[in-house]
Amino acid sequence: xxxxxxxxxxxxxxxxxxxxxxxxxxxxxxxxxxxxxxxxxxxxxxxxxxxxxxxxxxxxxxxxxxxxxxxxxxxxxxxxxxxxxxxxxxxxxxxxxxxxxxxxxxxxx
Amino acid sequence: xxxxxxxxxxxxxxxxxxxxxxxxxxxxxxxxxxxxxxxxxxxxxxxxxxxxxxxxxxxxxxxxxxxxxxxxxxxxxxxxxxxxxxxxxxxxxxxxxxxxxxxxxxxxxxxxxxxxxxxxxxx
Numbered sequence: 001x002x003x004x005x006x007x008x009x010x011x012x013x014x015x016x017x018x019x020x021x022x023x024x025x026x027x028x029x030x031x032x033x034x035x036x037x038x039x040x041x042x043x044x045x046x047x048x049x050x051x052x053x054x055x056x057x058x059x060x061x062x063x064x065x066x067x068x069x070x071x072x073x074x075x076x077x078x079x080x081x082x083x084x085x086x087x088x089x090x091x092x093x094x095x096x097x098x099x100x101x102x103x104x105x106x107x108x109x
Numbered sequence: 110x111x112x113x114x115x116x117x118x119x120x121x122x123x124x125x126x127x128x129x130x131x132x133x134x135x136x137x138x139x140x141x142x143x144x145x146x147x148x149x150x151x152x153x154x155x156x157x158x159x160x161x162x163x164x165x166x167x168x169x170x171x172x173x174x175x176x177x178x179x180x181x182x183x184x185x186x187x188x189x190x191x192x193x194x195x196x197x198x199x200x201x202x203x204x205x206x207x208x209x210x211x212x213x214x215x216x217x218x219x220x221x222x223x224x225x226x227x228x229x230x231x232x
Contacts (some may be wrong), residue, residue: 001172001173002170006157025136032217033179034218034219036156036219038156040222043205043222043225044156044219044222045208045222045225046218046219046220049216050216050218051216052176087155088154089156089218089219091217091218093215093217094215095169096144096161096163096169096217097119097158097169097171097172098146098158098161098217099158100146100155100156100158102155103155103156
């Protein structure tokens with residue numbers, strides 16, 4: 001099975017800061033990588049699919065990049081409402097299978 | 110408007126079988142490309158994918174849990190049911206159902222989620 005790691009596990013940044021989270025897969029997953037935001041007590045929300053595609057309605061301050069084994073998620077200007085845990089998630093499509101990363105908790109400094 | 114809602118017992122005893130129902134609206138699981146998955150999250154921990162069923166009634170399971178899981182659908186009722194046997198306290202988690210809508214490319218992402226249901230395993 002493919003393993004996913006994320007770093008850092010948590011971070012604290014100021015409003016307006018640029019925030020970057022990395023996700024690494026244990027083997028090449030092409031661009032089969034999605035990013036989700038989860039606020040406390042809520043279900044995850046899709047932000048980015050296929051590594052770099054912004055889901056409809058998601059603010060443009062969120063972005064993603066990468067392919068193969070190394071991926072990056074960026075918030076260009078951190079806002080108070082971005083306080084959440086962010087998960088990367090890889091998928092296989094033949095047959096379907098999914099693995100989530102351990103998550104990165106983002107706080108306001 | 111797509112919605113999903115999980116239902117089932119809040120408390121189960123060790124060794125019992127858990128049955129969860131996902132009732133959805135706004136799409137049909139008989140439509141090509143539609144899938145529903147179950148995902149769980151132990152308190153304070155990460156998300157874990159459990160199972161998926163697609164419009165063609167194909168079923169896929171987590172490698173580590175496949176011997177304990179069964180997923181099924183009732184298209185007429187817009188429901189997907191997950192059973193998990195031999196429950197243990199480590200299975201205590203919030204269980205979510207979520208939709209995947211495959212477009213032309215085989216891109217799998219969970220675009221709509223239920224609010225989740227907390228299941229506690231304790232005697």
